[in-house]
Amino acid sequence: GGIAHDFNNLLTGILGNACLSRGELSGDSTIRPYLDRIIASAGRAAELCKQMLDYSGKGRFIVxxxxxxxxxxxxxxxxxxxxxxxxxxxxxxxxxxxxxxxxxxxxxxxxxxxxxxxxxxxxxxxxxxxxxxxxxxxxxxxxxxxxxxxxxxxxxxxxxxxxxxxxxxxxxxxxxxxxxxxxxxxxxxxxxxxxxxxxxxxxxxxxxxxxxxxxxxxxxxxxxVREKAPALSKPLAKAQPAEPTWRANGTVLLVDDEEAVRSVTARMLKNLGLEVVQATNGQECLEQFRVGPERFTAVLLDLTMPHLNGQSTLREIRRLRPDVRVILMSGFSKENASLQFDQDRPSGFLQKPFKPDDLRESLRAVLGD
Ligand SMILES: Nc1ncnc2c1ncn2[C@@H]1O[C@H](COP(=O)(O)OP(=O)(O)O)[C@@H](O)[C@H]1O
Ligand SMILES: [Mg+2]
Structure with missing residues (x-):
């Protein structure tokens, strides 16, 4: 899963930045078709990445x-x-x-x-x-x-x-x-x-x-047999109709060890009206969180990080504040990750790479309208 993990972080940067650039274009821009092609290619690359991981039985965990x-x-x-x-x-x-x-x-x-x-x-x-x-x-x-x-x-x-x-x-x-x-x-x-x-x-x-x-x-x-109470607080965002005008306010704690992922995700969050505090690993995330657990509207947490991984970080922040909304970003994990979140289930999942629309829908599903 190591290479696929790196690939996916790179694709998150490529796809996300291309989408953000497209969002800034004026209607008649001649650059648009080129960006569309980059976005389509990044999408295909992401599909290939997924296929490799399906074959190895690792990685995807959209439950x-x-x-x-x-x-x-x-x-x-x-x-x-x-x-x-x-x-x-x-x-x-x-x-x-x-x-x-x-x-x-x-x-x-x-x-x-x-x-x-x-x-x-x-x-x-x-x-x-x-x-x-x-x-x-x-x-x-x-x-x-x-x-x-x-x-x-x-x-x-x-x-x-x-x-x-x-x-x-x-x-x-x-x-x-x-x-x-x-x-x-x-x-x-x-x-x-x-x-x-x-x-x-x-x-x-x-x-x-x-x-x-x-x-x-x-x-x-x-x-x-699936329990009646849904595993996630809300069904996955995918099922919901697109709501391109949805905006949020408050502060999101964004945790990822990859700079390219952080910078593009931070920009997407700001575009939605959110303030962003960044952390580069689980340890830093906890330090930020301890300062004021109540100041965060949501935490966007990478699953696979060195030292303190997403799962352990999630457990600790839930201990500090049980009702905090946490969206787990899945790159690819060595083990079949998600399915091990017995007690501490994240509020939502976001599969990398994602577009601004995916991020917005995932936040909307977790935060409500
Ligand atoms: N339905 C089956 N009937 C008979 N033998 C089977 C069956 N399924 C699996 N096997 C045995 O288990 C082995 C391992 O299966 P598998 O892990 O799918 O690898 P492969 O199909 O590549 O050999 C097979 O080589 C075969 O000997
Ligand atoms: Mg076989």
């Missing part, structure tokens, strides 16, 4: 309510492309499936990886892959048969099952399927299930696999 049935429906065309003609894909999706909290990109990746493996296990023969969903009460006994179970509570889980009638696995293979780089395929990379496991862990879920040589394989994924 939102997800209906796994819809996710499977959306992914079906892609799934049909990645399975061969001799494979029949069937679905048994429970009606009115409860939502889970998750990252759609990562969960799509999980479904893809499981289906591709199932298709490869069927090989050239005719076979069937069945995808099922539902809600199940999961007890200790069931959890004990799962990977990643130790700390999970008994209770209601949404399950997603991918079943195939392919070659199956013997005991030795079964014991190692989730090991990174373990593969039995000539051209395999052995990373598909390792990524699946990482993503499931990040979602506080569990995964079970049953298989026998010659008799097919079933992977069952359990994800906690």
């Amino acid at each position: 939102q309510p997800i209906n796994l049935n819809s996710l499977i429906h959306e992914t079906t065309p892609l799934l049909e492309l990645s399975t061969s003609k001799n494979v029949t894909l069937t679905a048994h999706l429970a009606p009115q499936l409860a939502d889970v909290d998750g990252d759609p990109t990562q969960l799509r990746q999980v479904v893809m990886n499981l289906i591709i493996n199932a298709s490869e296990a069927i090989g050239d023969r005719n076979g069937t892959i069945t995808v099922s969903t539902g809600v199940r009460h999961v007890d200790r006994a069931c959890l004990r048969q799962c990977h990643l179970c130790p700390d999970l509570a008994e209770g209601l889980y949404v399950f997603l099952e991918v079943s195939d009638d392919g070659c199956g696995m013997n005991e030795e293979t079964l014991a190692r399927v989730f090991d990174p780089f373990f593969t039995t395929k000539f051209t395999g990379r052995g990373l598909g299930l390792a990524a699946v496991l990482g993503i499931v862990r990040g979602h506080h879920g569990a995964i079970k696999v049953t298989s026998a040589s010659g008799r097919g394989t079933t992977f069952t994924l359990f994800l906690p």
Whole structure:
């Protein structure tokens, strides 16, 4: 994630400054098309960056309510492309499936990886892959048969099952399927299930696999049913209509170790009518915050910083002032970050790189109108 992290900070500077310049142009400026092209290119570069991180199973953590049935429906065309003609894909999706909290990109990746493996296990023969969903009460006994179970509570889980009638696995293979780089395929990379496991862990879920040589394989994924109280104080800003005239007042504490990110973000905040106090790391942030916790309307906090990272900083400022609004800016983190904010959830997330509009919407969602 190191290089992608640096790239993303650079893109934040490029995209943000290009957007700010465009905002200053007069209507008939001949420079506009060039800036539009820079903005479009920066957007594409950001997409590429994300793809690299999706592949490694790291980085994105836009947590939102997800209906796994819809996710499977959306992914079906892609799934049909990645399975061969001799494979029949069937679905048994429970009606009115409860939502889970998750990252759609990562969960799509999980479904893809499981289906591709199932298709490869069927090989050239005719076979069937069945995808099922539902809600199940999961007890200790069931959890004990799962990977990643130790700390999970008994209770209601949404399950997603991918079943195939392919070659199956013997005991030795079964014991190692989730090991990174373990593969039995000539051209395999052995990373598909390792990524699946990482993503499931990040979602506080569990995964079970049953298989026998010659008799097919079933992977069952359990994800906690989404609690009714929303994880974030408000739904993510994306869902809200654009409100280009929204402005705010007050002071924002802006914390990022990267100068390019700070300067462009500070300018965007000032354009919204906000005062800005900057800090270059978590330690400085806390020093500023301790001076007067009440003077900040919001804190804009980078996740990945040396010394005191965003998560620890967040915990400390919440201890000093429990109701403070904190928007976490995500570059990319080494671990599947967000999903570890159990007690101290940020009030909002802002994915880097962002445009002035994204920042405004994210603040509006957190501060209200
Ligand atoms: N549905 C399945 N049926 C049989 N074997 C499987 C299945 N899914 C995974 N495996 C076994 O697990 C190994 C690791 O899978 P994976 O991590 O996706 O890596 P790769 O597909 O590159 O080998 C596979 O090589 C295969 O031996
Ligand atoms: Mg695979």
